[in-house]
Amino acid sequence: MTNDNFLEIWQETLNWQPSAQQQLKFQQLYELILEGNRQLNLTRITESQEFWEKHLWDSLRGIVLEQQFISSLDEGASVIDIGTGAGFPGIPIAIASPNWQVTLLDSTRKKINFIDKVLTELALDNAKTLVGRVEEIGQEIQHRQSYDVAVIRAVGSPSACAEYTLPLLKRGGLAVIYRGNWTEEETAALKKAVAQLGGKVEAIAQFTTPLSQSIRHCVYLRKIAATPAIFPRAVGVPTQKPL
Numbered sequence: 001m002t003n004d005n006f007l008e009i010w011q012e013t014l015n016w017q018p019s020a021q022q023q024l025k026f027q028q029l030y031e032l033i034l035e036g037n038r039q040l041n042l043t044r045i046t047e048s049q050e051f052w053e054k055h056l057w058d059s060l061r062g063i064v065l066e067q068q069f070i071s072s073l074d075e076g077a078s079v080i081d082i083g084t085g086a087g088f089p090g091i092p093i094a095i096a097s098p099n100w101q102v103t104l105l106d107s108t109r110k111k112i113n114f115i116d117k118v119l120t121e122l123a124l125d126n127a128k129t130l131v132g133r134v135e136e137i138g139q140e141i142q143h144r145q146s147y148d149v150a151v152i153r154a155v156g157s158p159s160a161c162a163e164y165t166l167p168l169l170k171r172g173g174l175a176v177i178y179r180g181n182w183t184e185e186e187t188a189a190l191k192k193a194v195a196q197l198g199g200k201v202e203a204i205a206q207f208t209t210p211l212s213q214s215i216r217h218c219v220y221l222r223k224i225a226a227t228p229a230i231f232p233r234a235v236g237v238p239t240q241k242p243l
């Protein structure tokens, strides 16, 4: 992956550019993912341009482009990436935002072991891992209502994502749900779910990816009140009985 080719696109599309050190970390991350893929089924996206667009650019567009939402946060914001898989969007976010503390949560121990290795190799000391089911983590006192930002990509339906993210946020915190396509009907269904969880739909942003011109969305939820203690419900219930 020749990072230099992408500098102009970062600037044009996200009004942001990685430093030389951040570019190096992106490159190392790419190489570690390729290596890890030989033992683990981490990602289908291995070609370099596709990796840059679908894993690096896509991870950052949700937080970089929406500066107006994110800028109200402290320099030292605490962020959780729910169902991070091979580390997306959380690892690129930790590389791009060294002042943020990023927790990478996944229920699969093997994936978390891989991420631990990546964090050591990249010397990424503003990120740490957590193994578990988000339905249980969201009920634990040390995690509930503890995060400024919760990001979630490719983990479940919009209402399940709302039920996973909102209990973990402090009041005033922001959930960023990464989606491909998005419809008006989904907004209506999500609003109903979010109202039960102490949140509101703050914005829905549409993006076009810079290389393959694909459509993506980010749905931003703001936590405006405490989430009732029954949420998140037991493991599996948010997907089996969506709000």
Ligand SMILES: C[S@@+](CC[C@H](N)C(=O)[O-])C[C@H]1O[C@@H](n2cnc3c(N)ncnc32)[C@H](O)[C@@H]1O
Pocket: 082, 083, 084, 085, 086, 087, 088, 089, 105, 106, 107, 108, 111, 132, 133, 134, 135, 152, 153, 154, 155
């Ligand atoms: C399709 S992958 C998406 C990975 C990554 N977010 C991405 O966009 O590349 C979904 C991940 O969510 C994790 N996951 C699914 N349900 C979960 C739950 N209830 N709690 C924690 N992790 C979960 C899975 O183990 C898997 O790694």
